[in-house]
Amino acid sequence: MEQGNYSVGLDIGTTKIVAIIGKENEYGKIEVLGIGRSKSLGVHRGVVNNITQTIKSIQQAVEQAEANSGLKIGSVVVGIAGQHIRSLQHSDYITRAKSEEVINEDDVDKLCNQVYKLVMLPGEEIIHVLPQEFKIDGQGEIKQPMGMYGGRLEANFHVVVGQVSSIRNVGRCIKSAGLDLGNITLEPLASANAVLSQEEKEAGVALIDIGGGTTDLAIFKDGIIRHTAVIPFGGNVITEDIKEGCSIIEKQAELLKIKFGSAWPGENKDNEIVSIPGLRGREPKEITLKNLSKIIHARVVEIVEQVYVEIKNYGHEEQKKKLIAGIVLTGGGSQLKHLKQLVEYITGMDTRIGYPNEHLAGDSDEEIASPLYATAVGLLMNAVQNKPKIKEVPQDAVEKEGGQDSYGMEGSSQAQTALKKERKSIFDKWSEKLKDFLDNAE
Numbered sequence: 001m002e003q004g005n006y007s008v009g010l011d012i013g014t015t016k017i018v019a020i021i022g023k024e025n026e027y028g029k030i031e032v033l034g035i036g037r038s039k040s041l042g043v044h045r046g047v048v049n050n051i052t053q054t055i056k057s058i059q060q061a062v063e064q065a066e067a068n069s070g071l072k073i074g075s076v077v078v079g080i081a082g083q084h085i086r087s088l089q090h091s092d093y094i095t096r097a098k099s100e101e102v103i104n105e106d107d108v109d110k111l112c113n114q115v116y117k118l119v120m121l122p123g124e125e126i127i128h129v130l131p132q133e134f135k136i137d138g139q140g141e142i143k144q145p146m147g148m149y150g151g152r153l154e155a156n157f158h159v160v161v162g163q164v165s166s167i168r169n170v171g172r173c174i175k176s177a178g179l180d181l182g183n184i185t186l187e188p189l190a191s192a193n194a195v196l197s198q199e200e201k202e203a204g205v206a207l208i209d210i211g212g213g214t215t216d217l218a219i220f221k222d223g224i225i226r227h228t229a230v231i232p233f234g235g236n237v238i239t240e241d242i243k244e245g246c247s248i249i250e251k252q253a254e255l256l257k258i259k260f261g262s263a264w265p266g267e268n269k270d271n272e273i274v275s276i277p278g279l280r281g282r283e284p285k286e287i288t289l290k291n292l293s294k295i296i297h298a299r300v301v302e303i304v305e306q307v308y309v310e311i312k313n314y315g316h317e318e319q320k321k322k323l324i325a326g327i328v329l330t331g332g333g334s335q336l337k338h339l340k341q342l343v344e345y346i347t348g349m350d351t352r353i354g355y356p357n358e359h360l361a362g363d364s365d366e367e368i369a370s371p372l373y374a375t376a377v378g379l380l381m382n383a384v385q386n387k388p389k390i391k392e393v394p395q396d397a398v399e400k401e402g403g404q405d406s407y408g409m410e411g412s413s414q415a416q417t418a419l420k421k422e423r424k425s426i427f428d429k430w431s432e433k434l435k436d437f438l439d440n441a442e
Contacts (some may be wrong), residue, residue, distance in 0.1 A: 034069025
């Protein structure tokens with residue numbers, strides 16, 4: 001298979017690193033060609049804290065994915081998360097010199113680039129600038145300004161900010177593992193792409209991605225991202241609590257959580273006991289499932305309440321900002337028994353578990369459709385969407401477009417093509433800057 005026909009997403013998590021290779025089939029679905037996962041050893045709460053270990057873990061996952069698919073991995077799209085991520089709202093405008101000409105992608109680019117120049121705190125850099133609504137000459141609630149007339153172009157932006165050093169460390173790991181950095185995207189956005197439907201994003205929905213080290217939140221309303229947050233707790237702190245509370249080793253605590261854990265203590269009877277083998281010939285330990293679920297419940301409530309504070313900060317109680325589709329839980333931590341019921345109880349909002357199977361081809365492996373792989377599938381989708389599909393465009397269609405690749409959208413209007421290009425350029429500029437930095441740092 002040719003190098004250009006497939007894309008790769010790389011999810012660098014706190015507990016696992018997943019490399020996933022795939023391509024788009026003729027029905028527009030993602031066909032997974034290979035997947036590799038390894039235990040993540042150099043990442044703490046979404047942030048790289050041991051470069052050597054992380055490089056090793058990335059190489060293991062990549063080698064496994066290559067062996068599975070028989071393909072060579074070159075460029076990857078990487079997710080970024082961690083406790084250093086924060087978001088803010090910002091409004092900006094440009095005044096156009098020629099208001100008699102229609103607004104084009106250059107104007108939108110110019111406005112977005114202006115936001116990138118915002119002064120951040122020392123050591124921080126803007127990762128994403130996501131336009132929300134545009135205003136043209138005071139006329140508001142415009143979702144797509146291209147092709148319209150106007151002198152003053154204004155927009156509200158959702159700006160995602162992260163620590164430069166943390167992001168560069170991820171870039172350094174990718175490069176040292178022998179890979180090219182194709183793009184960087186925020187993990188909550190990747191998960192949202194994989195598990196949310198367009199209807200949910202329109203109606204208003206909060207996506208909660210419970211990972212090993214962090215819990216990511218992304219709120220959508222009217223099809224636009226409105227709020228993102230990263231909470232520095234995840235499934236690992238639950239395991240840690242079980243380990244401490246029951247005086248057992250981490251491996252046993254993790255198994256207990258997965259096999260017998262429940263977020264609802266009333267579920268277990270007092271006489272339900274599980275026996276854990278002792279270390280090196282010591283007596284086995286007996287733990288009641290009621291106690292186990294009490295430990296889990298206390299920590300899960302804390303995580304959910306922190307997320308709920310962020311949802312309140314967004315202002316979901318206002319009529320205009322109401323989240324009609326409620327909450328979608330995804331990530332490895334969402335597989336905890338009775339978590340859905342607990343979240344509904346605490347927040348009073350409809351809740352479902354999000355599986356990334358909607359965008360996957362019908363014959364995909366069932367394992368990949370697990371919430372565990374939501375971020376990895378989302379990153380793969382990002383890689384596929386941002387890849388110019390030159391091979392799939394008939395030659396005459398390319399010539400009609402003035403020699404430009406129309407991103408596989410045969411017969412698409414120039415405005416649509418421009419939109420694709422504009423979106424790609426905003427997402428890619430940052431990655432290019434990072435790549436330049438890494439090249440110069442050699």
